[in-house]
Amino acid sequence: MSTPATAGRGSITHVIFDMDGLLLDTEKFYTEVQEIILARFNKTFDWSLKAKMMGRKAIEAARIFVDESGISDSLSAEDFLVEREAMLQELFPTSELMPGASRLIKHLHAKNIPICIATGTHTRHFDLKTQRHKELFSLMHHIVRGDDPEVKQGKPAPDGFLAASRRFKDGPVDPQKVLVFEDAPSGVLAAKNARMNVVMVPDPRLDISHQDVADQIMTSLLDFKPEEWAKDWSVGKEFKELILVYVVTFEWDGLTKMGQDYSYSQPSSSSNSRHDLPS
Ligand SMILES: O=P(O)(O)OC[C@H](O)CO
Ligand SMILES: [Mg+2]
Structure with a gap:
């Protein structure tokens, strides 16, 4: 995993997700x-x-x-x-979720980070792909699809990401404060054309030359470390202590769920395949 570029490091306020190949294994x-x-x-x-x-x-x-x-x-x-x-x-x-997609979306939503999707797929296919994942996708502030009237040109044009930025509350957001997650070379270029920060999660079969443009490359969303991009995205010490008191006092079962939190997660880099990892 490469080190994030300095531009948006520590100052990201909003996140835009790609969908196909990034959140969904489509x-x-x-x-x-x-x-x-x-x-x-x-x-x-x-x-x-x-x-x-x-x-x-x-x-x-x-x-x-x-x-x-x-x-x-x-x-x-x-x-x-x-x-x-x-x-x-x-x-x-x-369609199934990619490894780490559910955990990352839920984590950012729990931290009140505004999140959305900008996908090249059109509405009819979007509905088919997401029909088993409606609850998770409902956590998005908004979703921009390929047939959106504001998306005149598809990726690598920036149209989808710029439309997504405009639709956040009080948008458009300063692009230096936006972090995009993408799997496709055209999507990474689109994010850069929108002057945004971009983490690429490429399929390992893509030629390595496509990895030159992104600010950070990861083999899986499971490897994302929120605290590298915004200081207040990880669970704070005081919050963890508060939760621990709560679960010990009221809900022992909740203690095991703490094991799924980002603060306790294990890196996935030892795995041979990005598709055999837990989500
Ligand atoms: O990767 P997305 O979500 O922009 O979707 C694009 C096409 O539907 C699939 O390549
Ligand atoms: Mg994609």
């Missing part, structure tokens, strides 16, 4: 259906093409897919979207 669905479609043309889908597509609005990613894979004479971007739609609609309702 990038694997896009990969799966694109592999199936390219196999029909005796071609293979690789991670250099994946890197160019991920994070973008659907039609923008579709154009890249048919052009770069050399099938645009046989399949238009629009027809590609139609062909993959039925497969995606079956897969999206099974």
